[in-house]
Each structure stands twice: as C-alpha cells, then as structure tokens.
Amino acid sequence: DxxxxxxxxxxxxxxxxxVTLRCHQTENHRYMYWYRQDPxxxxxxxxxxxxxxxxxxxxxxxxxxxxxxxxxxxxLTLESATSSQTSVYFCAISEGTGVNxxxxxxxxxxLSVL
Amino acid sequence: EDQVTQSPEALRLQEGESSSLNCSxxxxGLRGLFWYRQDPxxxxxxxxxxxxAGEEKEKERLKATLTKKESFLHITAPKPEDSATYLxxxxxxxDSWGKLQFGAxxxxxVTP
Numbered sequence: 343d344x345x346x347x348x349x350x351x352x353x354x355x356x357x358x359x360x361v362t363l364r365c366h367q368t369e370n371h372r373y374m375y376w377y378r379q380d381p382x383x384x385x386x387x388x389x390x391x392x393x394x395x396x397x398x399x400x401x402x403x404x405x406x407x408x409x410x411x412x413x414x415x416x417x418l419t420l421e422s423a424t425s426s427q428t429s430v431y432f433c434a435i436s437e438g439t440g441v442n443x444x445x446x447x448x449x450x451x452x453l454s455v456l
Numbered sequence: 457e458d459q460v461t462q463s464p465e466a467l468r469l470q471e472g473e474s475s476s477l478n479c480s481x482x483x484x485g486l487r488g489l490f491w492y493r494q495d496p497x498x499x500x501x502x503x504x505x506x507x508x509a510g511e512e513k514e515k516e517r518l519k520a521t522l523t524k525k526e527s528f529l530h531i532t533a534p535k536p537e538d539s540a541t542y543l544x545x546x547x548x549x550x551d552s553w554g555k556l557q558f559g560a561x562x563x564x565x566v567t568p
Contacts, residue, residue: 346499373552373554375554382560383560384460384543384558384559384560384561385500385543385545385556385558386558387554387555387556390552390554390555392552398552400555432499432500434499434554436554443488443505443554444490444502444505445490445500445502445554445556446502447499447500447501448499449497449498449499450497450498450499
C-alpha cells in the first residue's frame with residue numbers, strides 16, 4: 343500500500359471516549375489526507391495536510407481534529423466519539439507536485455463506536 | 457455543488473461478458489476524473505486519471521473514457537479477478553490536490 347501504515351486496523355470504543363488514529367508514511371510525500379467511507383456515501387474527506395503543522399478542513403470535519411508534527415505522521419482524533427462516527431477510515435497521501443497527481447491509500451481502520 | 461453519481465450500484469457478469477460502468481458528474485470546472493479499484497478490506501487502488509473530454513486510457517481489460525458530463529469504465533472480456541468495487545472521483549479546478557469528490561461505487565462480480 344505505497345508505504346502507508348494505518349494503526350490500529352480495528353478498534354471498538356464507547357460513546358464519549360477520545361480516539362486517535364495514526365497514519366504513517368515512508369514516501370516523504372507532502373500531502374496527507376483522512377477520508378471516511380460509509381455505505382451509500384462513498385469516500386468523504388475529513389481533513390488534509392499540505393505540510394508539517396499545515397492542515398485544513400474537508401467536507402465532513404465536525405467532531406474531528408488532526409495534527410501533523412512530522413512529515414511522515416498524520417493523526418486523526420475524535421475528541422468524544424459518537425455512534426455516527428462508526429466508519430472505515432482511510433489515510434491517503436500524494437506527492438503534491440501538481441503533475442500527474444494521484445492518491446495512494448492505506449488499508450484502512452475499521453472503527454466501531456458503541 | 458459538485459456531485460458524482462455512479463451506476464449501476466452492482467453488476468454481475470459472466471466471465472467474458474463485456475460491460476460498462478457509468479460515472480456522471482457535475483463540477484465547477486474539471487481538473488481531473490479518477491478511477492479507482494477497491495477490493496474488500498483494502499484501500500482504493502489507483503487505475504486512471506482523465507483530464508479532458510475525448511481522452512481515453514487503457515489498462516489490461518479496462519478502458520476509461522471521458523465526456524463533458526460523464527465517464528465510462530469499459531470492462532472487456534472480464535475475468536473473476538476483475539471482481540471489485542470500482543470508484544469514480546472528480547477534482548474541481550479550484551480545489552487543492554487530493555480534495556476529491558467520490559461516487560458511491562459500482563460493485564462488480566464476475567463469475568466463472
């Protein structure tokens with residue numbers, strides 16, 4: 343999966359609990375993204391980063407925060423998990439050069455909020 | 457508002473039975489249209505990028521085409537290993553790279 347590791351791969355948590363998902367890349371790509379995938383909705387962008395400490399909101403950012411302190415790591419935090427955040431979360435990376443850009447995705451984290 | 461609609465939702469094919477998947481889109485200026493393949497339990501895998509109407513790209517049994525309002529993914533003489541969900545996504549010209557609008561996908565099952 344293009345040098346992208348997501349952890350954990352599966353997590354079950356309770357409503358109101360904070361949760362952090364980690365994405366680690368070995369490609370030294372500038373851009374990193376968090377998407378969620380739900381049946382009938384396709385993939386939706388949560389947050390993305392265009393460099394260390396540079397982040398921006400996506401389409402469905404409410405209830406999520408992100409941090410990027412190193413090029414290789416991008417963290418997604420659910421401050422207080424809700425059942426509506428049960429989903430499969432995918433991290434993606436891209437070079438950010440603007441030429442023949444494409445996203446490379448990790449294997450995903452299955453999160454269940456009970 | 458940018459929208460991407462894929463049809464059909466699901467497609468069952470016999471091995472060797474060619475077919476096409478549709479991706480219709482509305483976007484305020486198209487920077488690129490992307491096709492991805494997704495296997496169960498895995499992340500999407502990049503297939504093609506199309507940039508302008510009339511463009512075509514091919515890879516093995518897959519061929520993607522683009523018009524001003526839709527894209528087609530043609531699967532010629534499919535094999536069981538072509539079974540997957542195929543995702544279409546668009547990027548608007550005003551958006552940052554990677555801010556893609558995805559369709560819900562077409563699940564393709566190819567039986568021997």
